Amino acid sequence: MNTDDTIALLSASIDPDTLATLHRRLEAAAHAEGLVDVAYTTVDSPVGPLLLAATPKGLIRVAYAREDHDAVLQKLADTVSPRILRAPQRLDAAARELDEYFAGTRTAFDLDLDRSLSRGFRLLVQQHLPEIAYGRTRSYTEMAEAVGNPKAVRAVGSACATNPLPVVVPCHRVLRTDGSLGGYIGGLDAKATLLALEAAA
Known part of the structure; x- marks a missing residue:
């Protein structure tokens, strides 16, 4: 394969389903190898998109869009670990409890929390x-x-x-x-x- 063919292959658009499948495989492999120290996802809410991030100890960060999610992730990389991956399944419980809270059916959270960002x-x-x-x-x-x-x-x-x-x-x-x-x-x-x-x- 010549350079032009390689460039064409790399720049070809990948359909969203294939990309999602590849990401799930990456997520599963990274999890299996213990390579993810901070998992994150974003969820929609009545107060805008919320970034959720968790370590193996528990939920470590909830961030509003006005805080700049990219900046929050960079700070987590600097202070907790650079091994960060978008891994929504690791945050399913937190996302579900937040949905219940915003629906008015949950009055208290029952999540493991990682409080290491505060002292x-x-x-x-x-x-x-x-x-x-x-x-x-x-x-x-x-x-x-x-x-x-x-x-x-x-x-x-x-x-x-x-x-x-x-x-x-x-x-x-x-x-x-x-x-x-x-x-x-x-x-x-x-x-x-x-x-x-x-x-x-």
């Missing part, structure tokens, strides 16, 4: 966030008191703002003392959507 006080706050019941809210001040550091209101805000697992770990349920939304990693529209969804249930 110290931020991790402490994030571990306490699931204590806020579905459909309820707490203020940043109340969260600071709940973790035993009443003066750390700003630090609580920072912990919520850097939560790597939004929606699943419900930082959206933390509001300012006056009841206003405060900030949110997914944007205020997403925060309001999640709170309205939970209030309607």
Whole structure:
């Protein structure tokens, strides 16, 4: 085969079904050989496309489109492992539970979580966030008191703002003392959507 034939072969369009089959084979082979440290997929939701990423320990990242999914994956490659592969089947449980949540049929998540992206006080706050019941809210001040550091209101805000697992770990349920939304990693529209969804249930 000459160079022109090789170029023509490589540049020929591959039909989507063939490409999907090849990707499934790659995914299965990489999984069988233990070559994937971070699996990811994207799912549609009422708050836009969400990137889901997991390690063998559990779900490590949920990211909104406004965070730039490519940038999030690059950060995971830099901080966790460069061995990342789109592997939707590894995230079936997370995708299913999110679908149930957005459909209003799930009020709590039952997923293994990899919390290795957070440390110290931020991790402490994030571990306490699931204590806020579905459909309820707490203020940043109340969260600071709940973790035993009443003066750390700003630090609580920072912990919520850097939560790597939004929606699943419900930082959206933390509001300012006056009841206003405060900030949110997914944007205020997403925060309001999640709170309205939970209030309607």
